[in-house]
Amino acid sequence: MTFSAPFDNSFAALPAGFYTRITPTPVADPKLLAFNDSLAKTLGLADAGADDLAFTFGGNELPQGADPLAQLYAGHQFGNYNPQLGDGRAILLGEVVDSDGNRRDIQLKGSGPTPYSRGGDGRAWLGPVLREYVVSEAMHALGIPTTRALAAVATGEDIYRETALPGAVLTRVASSHLRVGTFQVFAHRGEVENLRTLTDYAIKRHYPQADGPMGLLRAVCAAQADLIAAWMSVGFIHGVMNTDNCSISGETIDYGPCAFMDAFHANRVFSSIDRQGRYAFSNQPQIAVWNMAQLATALIQQMDVADDAIAEATEIVHAMPGLIEAAWLKRFAAKIGIAKAEPDDAALIEDLLALMQRDGADFTNAFHALSGDAAQDQFADRDAFAVWQSKWLARIASEPDPKAVMQAANPAIIPRNHRIEHMIQAAVAGDMAPFDRLLKALATPFETTDADLHTPPTEQEIVPATFCGT
Template identity: 50%
Template sequence: MSVVPATTIALSARFAGDLPEMAVPWQAEEAPDPQLLVLNEPLARELGLDPEHLRSPEGLGLLTGTVVPEGARPVAQAYSGHQFGGFSPRLGDGRALLLGELTGPDGQLRDLHLKGSGRTPFARGGDGLAAVGPMLREHVISEAMHALGIPTTRSLAVVATGRTIRRETLLPGAVLARVASSHLRVGSFQYAAASGDVALTRRLADHAIARHHPAAADAESPYLAFFDAVVAAQAALVARWMLVGFVHGVMNTDNMTISGETIDYGPCAFLDAHDPATVFSSIDEQGRYAFGNQPVVAEWNLARLAESLLPLLDDEQERAVEIAVASLGRFRVAYADAWSAGMAAKLGLPAGLSADVASGLVDELTGLMVAGHVDHTGCFRALGAAAAGDLEPARGLFLDLAGFDAWLARWLAVAPSAATMDRVNPVYVPRNHLVEEALTAATGGDLGPLTTLLDVLAQPFDERPGLERFAQPAPGDFGATYRTFCGT
């Protein structure tokens, strides 16, 4: 695969050119002493970039936005959003910049985007900066999600800026260089709709169709087909979150992509004990974005997208609402199908098993897990061992042993496939206590634990000797008080 130096990167400005009303030209703040903390070399090569050049002063300039390729037009993107149910008409990139779009050797168009690059007109009183810890969190979690096969934005690099920033205390600053299919969000459409300019909404939809759902352009009703495609993508995505025990933490409409990629790894975390009521975010005081609420919130967010698209669905508002409601109604079916298929694979259930038997096995198991505070990731991996004949690891997880044994007998009677289970049930996920351990060390200047954790998470389905601690849940006194933060 060919690679090119940073100075010869051809970044297009399609978003800025197509939608100037939603793009504010802006420049990143200077980084006094940029130091590379982590570089995603496989992703760099996939993009056609030379990792060694990205390590150079000029490359670090690209990764912090202070060296802009010729022809690039960095912009802060405008968008709205419902944040914890309350509508904010003007959010936008308060501490981020879209450097431009990069076409890789594979022909795929991707955004090159910065986070923590300084104040923009959307900063709303914030300093526009980011600390090392939260930016490394996004790097770790997004790369773990990628390795798990879950659609996600990805981190190309994290660069310490040499600037000290103030949060609860003084912290070292950093910039994250992020790659995504795009940064179009439900909130982008809310912003266009709130402007009252139907032509802008139409241009935004046409841009999104061309970028993400090109088949919709040939449909009889392109904008309905576009909405259908977003509904399907989000149903599949959130089902994948639920299957691996991922808690996003801040599912505002400005954090839901049109592409179906996971975005914004602020107060996110993974379950230890399986519990639908689990909340990790320090700002989610009412549990709006609890683990078990994620499918409901996704549907709610998609309803807000539907509202923004109404003028494109039909000239008559009443008819447009009917069309949108019918399309949105497919979310629950698509989500249920994706969840059921995923759980069938996680339990190694054979094809042709009756839906009633399968759902009964799933529902009873999850009930036992909740009641016994059973580790989500460890349970499914132990069940894989049980399907292969070793029952004790799974039996040791449950408090209601009689209830579990009764379930186990019914499950084993359908002849589950251990091989299928091991392909879809990870051994390693970003355990919250290990992530915090690595981030604390890295903030203090020791990148060793972070490097080790990234290496483990890159192969989540392969059990490896010597890595047992990475498969263990957090100590009992950790999870009860664990909270995550946005990092703003």
């Protein structure tokens, strides 16, 4: 049978210069590895057997109503502008309107070459597919805006990077795949009408209350400010905050060499390609502002009164650090039990982070322990922690329920790098049990589950670098 979905494809109705229509390249032997049943129900997808799902989400059979295409975009990659990127290994099957009335893209990643592949094979190997599946679903469970994982399918084919690796296809669901780079490509080319069409489309789809290009810029800046603060509150490092990986919707997108910190360090970097630390943990706020400046530069191209537009865009972008600081303070104040933050609370939080960095304390476990009776055990210098603790206890003495605030803000479990690596190695060997176990535990991140999933890596288990997997 042909798998069906209630497609309602709006992006495919935009001018042809926005994309290239192309179908996925069939694979040798698709096998369903994982399927997100609850998400599928929200999307209104039809029930189907494992074989039908594997054929559909492996790219061998188009679902009824699909209008597959690869999207065009450009982007700054590590600060250097590339005038044409686009979906080099992804194909948008189409859009559905979910049970909550939200429009969602359904996209295959690793589905074969497109005109934007730049000589690549358009494929993905199993490791990055399972990493994105686990981490994106963990992010969703943490309440942080993100793309979702719908399916993972083994292809039955090897792909070649440094060595032969098992191939796989991920099905990703997003509010859209519009990026800063989508605007940049038309601005750079001087295609003003396409830029206006894109701006109107983005406003209608994501921010219907926004008034024109500058209203869109203001809305995207606010969404990105909240997102960056949310990332930092759980110790997340995206790793490749290029403008082509920056979503207009304010969702976390493109999980490549991402990582959650174990031991806290403000300048932590995991991405193997980020050799200068451009996208280090503490740099993420300023990079978000930089990315929004690139969006502003693109949006201005369509406006009639350039001087006025530049002045307004400058005001909006210059206000963004303040938005991030406010969102950061709210998030981190909650992590220490403060429901309504005050400006002076920032110093108390920074003192704790400095102590954590000096002691090499585990970011997740140290914050989670604050709501218990043994927080001092997370710190090598107990005396220094006791000094901080006395100030903290005095501050939260007037809070109505600081423990409940902390428990709602501090997850007990995150997708730790060494656990993901173990899960991938097992899956390559044909054992999906660690994947299933990790995925189940991460679905309830604020609950205490299997003790070993909470434990930081030993020295031998530390994963010092993460990779894009493209």
